[in-house]
Amino acid sequence: MSTETRVDTLDARILKALNADPRATVIALADKTQLSRNTVQVRINKLEQLGVLRSFERRIDPATLGYPLTAFILTRVTQRKLAAIAQALEQVPEVIEVQGLAGATDLLIHVVAREADDLYRVAGQILDIDGVEQTNTSLVMRKLVDFRLTPLLEKLAETEK
Numbered sequence: 001m002s003t004e005t006r007v008d009t010l011d012a013r014i015l016k017a018l019n020a021d022p023r024a025t026v027i028a029l030a031d032k033t034q035l036s037r038n039t040v041q042v043r044i045n046k047l048e049q050l051g052v053l054r055s056f057e058r059r060i061d062p063a064t065l066g067y068p069l070t071a072f073i074l075t076r077v078t079q080r081k082l083a084a085i086a087q088a089l090e091q092v093p094e095v096i097e098v099q100g101l102a103g104a105t106d107l108l109i110h111v112v113a114r115e116a117d118d119l120y121r122v123a124g125q126i127l128d129i130d131g132v133e134q135t136n137t138s139l140v141m142r143k144l145v146d147f148r149l150t151p152l153l154e155k156l157a158e159t160e161k
Contacts, residue, residue: 007052010035012156014043015052019150022056059147067094067112069119070140073126075107081131082106088129094122105136 007015010033017032018024026044030037047053062070077085082100089095089109097110109126113119123137 007047007156009157010039011043011047011052012153014040015047016150016153016157018044018053019153062096062112066114069113069115070143071111071113071119071123072138072140073107073109073111073123074105074136074138075109075126075132076104076134077106078131078133079106085129085131089126092122092125094118095126 013033014029014035017029021028021032024032026037026041029035029044030040033040044053062068085107086098089098092111094111094113095109096112099108099110100106101108111119111122111126113122119137119139123135126132127135
């Protein structure tokens with residue numbers, strides 16, 4: 001998706017309704033947003049094509065899969081090996097997300113583990129990847145604000161009324 005892609009007020013209304021009820025049918029979304037079914041369907045198709053609507057993967061609590069520990073591993077890497085490092089990280093099942101950063105740290109790696117020794121193993125596996133220079137692991141003690149977009153959608157949907 002391009003950084004130039006923007007949603008308008010109608011898109012925001014649809015996304016807000018879809019965010020509130022991800023299983024909603026197009027007809028239910030049309031009713032909730034006071035838009036025609038065709039308008040909702042066309043706009044959803046457009047949002048999918050533009051990459052605004054991402055993977056429809058459910059958010060599953062890793063603890064229910066036997067991975068109660070969550071950590072972030074700040075990582076410095078050899079820049080020219082970044083593509084190979086990313087491929088290697090994709091092969092580590094406990095790596096659930098990787099962000100490329102600007103600044104003193106190159107990658108923010110979100111991992112899960114079964115217990116402390118397992119986290120030590122995962123961190124070591126990451127450190128063993130060719131091109132990974134240094135890691136610094138921080139254990140998540142508590143999630144204070146869950147991932148959310150609703151406040152942004154509400155702001156956009158109300159801004160252009």
